[in-house]
Amino acid sequence: MAEVNSIAVIGAGTMGCGIALTAATNGIKALQIDVVQAQLDRAKAYHEKTLARNVQKERMTQAEADEAASRISYHAEMGKAGGANWVVEAATENADLKKKIFKQMVDVFGNDVVLATNTSSISITEIASSVGANAPRVIGMHFFNPVPLMKLVEVIKGLATSDETTQRTIALAKQMGKTPVPANDRAGFVSNRVLMPMINEAFYAWMEGVAEPEHIDEIMKLGCNFPMGPLRLADFIGLDVCHDIMMVLYRELGDQKYFPCPKLRQLVTAGRLGDKTGRGVYDYSKK
DSSP: OOOOOEEEEEOOSHHHHHHHHHHHHTTOEEEEEOSOHHHHHHHHHHHHHHHHHHHHTTSSOHHHHHHHHHTEEEESSGGGGTTOSOEEEOOOSOHHHHHHHHHHHHHHSOTTSOEEEOOSSSOHHHHHGGGGGGGGGEEEEEOOSSTTTOOEEEEEEOTTOOHHHHHHHHHHHHHTTOEEEEEOSSTTTTHHHHHHHHHHHHHHHHHTTSSOHHHHHHHHHHHHOOSSOHHHHHHHHOHHHHHHHHHHHHHHHOOGGGSOOHHHHHHHHTTOOBGGGTBSSSBOTTO
């Protein structure tokens, strides 16, 4: 099975940036695509900052960092990446948007290119339904944040995903230094189906006055040996992202336990989305 030498990453948000950087540091040319130039600028700044920090912490040499940076290019049009031999979509967690992007991907990339999605909760079969006869090439390739550090990739087959596509995806994950683990195509897969109800319950514990956020997090860290408490983790993921994943779980599984806690919904409505806005459960504005 031939190794992938170039990967197009559609979306330059947190996950897309991390996927592109991980590819580049593992010898793969990465084409970072986003229609918003400001997102591309932020992606480039993130890549430069992360590589510089890796050199400072002696995780890599300056020559290795320079080489990784040289493998990343930035483009506002998907058509500029048509020569890539792999593509992964890492756009916002919205099924209609993802299906629209997948239709564009079919037009841009060759017939032998795997069409992967980094969705964290949306049905792979639903996304694949937008590309008709190309559905066997569609697969879920769910990375975890921060992508350069987290080893896991959930590999999710849709109803029509071919075995060849699955094996090629597993091989690429390993080529990128990750550990691929299979999961079935059910809402939230494994990780978010288990994680999001816990985060939601932490919001209920806060809302109902069981304990303050810092105490909830400290108890879960010390009592369950978590590296990060659930409310702090929610801020890190993005409260809007948590909300959207919970709504997918609620709609698809039909169980009230997945419906987002009113406290979480209130913070999202107020624009307090966590790390990325400087304030969520916690206030980061002074850091």
